[in-house]
Amino acid sequence: METIAARLSAYRDAGDSVRDHLLERRDAIVGADPHNAWISVIDTATLSGMIDWLEQQSPSLPLYGVPFAVKDNIDVAGLPTTAGCPAYCYWPDAHAAVVERLMRAGAIPLGKTNLDQFATGLVGSRSPNGACRNAFDRRRVSGGSSAGSAVAVALGQVAFALGTDTAGSGRVPAAFNNLMSLKPTRGRLSTRGVVPACRSLDCVNIFGLCGDDLRRVFEVVDGFDPLDPQSRPPQPPAPLGAAIPPGRFALGVPRDEDLEFFGDDQTATAFHRSIEALEALGGEVRRIDLTPFLEAARLLYEGPWVAERYSAIRGFIESQPDALLPVTRQIIGAGAEPLACDLFTAQHRLAELRRATESAWAGIDCLVTPTAGHLPTLEAVEADPVGVNSQLGYYTNFMNLLDLSAVAAPGGFTPDGLPFGLTLSAPAFMDRALIDLAERLQRHCQLPLGTGRQTAPAAEALDADHGEHRQAIAVCG
């Protein structure tokens, strides 16, 4: 397990060779992938070419030589994009905008990772490349759809990874693999070069081991992209202010009757413990009525929004329906049916629900929810592929519809040794504040990073390092 700061320091202070390190990492992935985390890995020649380029750059680049993974619905020129559907495969001419920004900052992509086909699923097993397996227990789901990206980071194969998150696809696998993930404000990270799921809701998400890792990557990829019609110009932070005060803050917690653990008492216990930890950090609990949040969530899959997924791959699904997995075809195919008048009615209802949730936000600095109510086995998902998948979106489906920013944060482990994750959310543009709070929690609980043993770096260590880091950004700016 190695944070970005540790990797940069290994190059800079310990004299690690960028070339040797990256080639070794690549070879290790090619050597064995028992978790089905990867779909394609960069070839040695292309990787060497990237390293040649990197060696011409300043070593003070903020992500100099840092290896990362990319979900296979995000373009990396030189690697095929399949979206988890071999027949859909194409070879992009250009990197996705976020990949381009990362590479200019010195980060190196090692390959493309496994996903629920067309990013439709929260399990990670809806893939012709094999079910992606949990980094802690291979009999369990990895979570999805950004399955392989999460597992690759949790296993320490890469320092960070990119996924996408429309309805929970970044947050759920982060929770299931003891990672931190930023599900940024919609439109804050460019989605140019990303295969759309629900284009108006899709977010690129970042997987990292700790808050410092998320911040370093976010600083590089954050920014308006005039070529992405969904990109939003910078806006002032939400009315509550950009920061959640370290000393004392109003913490929204769902009412007991809104909590749902699907019979998993261990996860329930883990959630209640993590609330205690947040209280120890200054959180003052306010109970929140989740009714309008949960109604918004139901619009996404029970309402006409599935038609947005259909519109994204319409030509493909109409001409090659058999190229999709049956479960994916069933779900996305249903998007051909809804009427536009019903979609308008649902969009008007969503506007009402957004307004209804505003009174909740007026009284709290952030909301904490479980990220998912339980961590199912692959067997359980196989027995009920749609039902179990739906359960996993209970706390995540509403957030992009309601224009929230969110960070999925590690919340400790159940007595069975399975990771538990919670999600901190707030109105749009509160991304940094949420990362900071998740980081405080991770440190407070002294949680191990990914599948490793060491805990998050102390604040003092990072502060010392950050001065230099900030300067480096100014130099390469």
Added chain:
Amino acid sequence: METIAARLSAYRDAGDSVRDHLLERRDAIVGADPHNAWISVIDTATLSGMIDWLEQQSPSLPLYGVPFAVKDNIDVAGLPTTAGCPAYCYWPDAHAAVVERLMRAGAIPLGKTNLDQFATGLVGSRSPNGACRNAFDRRRVSGGSSAGSAVAVALGQVAFALGTDTAGSGRVPAAFNNLMSLKPTRGRLSTRGVVPACRSLDCVNIFGLCGDDLRRVFEVVDGFDPLDPQSRPPQPPAPLGAAIPPGRFALGVPRDEDLEFFGDDQTATAFHRSIEALEALGGEVRRIDLTPFLEAARLLYEGPWVAERYSAIRGFIESQPDALLPVTRQIIGAGAEPLACDLFTAQHRLAELRRATESAWAGIDCLVTPTAGHLPTLEAVEADPVGVNSQLGYYTNFMNLLDLSAVAAPGGFTPDGLPFGLTLSAPAFMDRALIDLAERLQRHCQLPLGTGRQTAPAAEALDADHGEHRQAIAVCG
């Protein structure tokens, strides 16, 4: 013809009786309505009750005793709302939010005005109450759908009026009756208590004789309404700044090939003359490629947006289809057909077009277009009800889809003596700046007000009056 300032002064300085004046105005409307401007007029008892209330208030209320008209798709408690369809009629318990604000400020509604049924039309003749007739020439259309509201102001029956404007329904009748109208930024005026047309696009618009009248009304009705899900919280003005500089400003004008007058050379001449007037006011012409604007316009009626109209009255149109006029039933009924996946595709395309128009806005302070390319006769509309109507939306259909603020301004008269109107538009929240520029133009051209002879009041006269006016607002605020 009497401006709001003149009416207030008549009460305050000339000792006019509020009661006598308002009852006289009411009786005059009941006495004769050869233009088919009105659907219902307030009864004497109700009006007297309102005057009783008013007499308990401070005479410094900003709209003390000022009579106004309300389009019959906006609720006034005590009067039926029909939306131009008698079978749809209901008696609202409460005033629409904008009416409530006006009445608290002292304004008195005299009745409800004629409209194209369900606000679907730009002609004013699609009404079972009889075709509304132009205030200048009864053989011509009034423009619509806010037909009667415009005609009532132009004839001097009321000092100002409310309409609605989804695709041009406020701007077109303003143009055809020599009025000024603010089509405000979407979500800036509450639409609570308004029969929806396209709920996500609908704006309440204001008709007045001059800029000062619009400002006085706008100051009263402007404001966030938490009970209206489409209402937008106050936002900073567009990046270009809140004002259009009086001395020198960049004036966007469509390229010649994008201008369309449907063979009406007189209107073309009037438009070119009004550009000269704007140049005299400091406008520096920049030619603008309207292609993305016009493509957005086509989405509204040729694309799936008509499904939003269908969703608004779905229960009614499905149970009583014969209660609609054939032309309205044909247009709105077609909204049952489009698919949600096509609507998503169109919404994504709209996002692209919005982005495409941003480069145009980056170089100009405002855009000037004709409001409509010609002013047809009722006969011409009868001969081709859908075709001629469509022509009238050529310059107006795109503005709400592209989130623009706009002011329809008088632009003089054709040699035939028919009013010509132009529209000044800019990004959202530029409402006040556009009113100011329209006012400068109206004064510069010394245009008569409505169907009257006197011209707009001079700036000095208003400035003197405004000090007192502002103070009055502070008192009643």
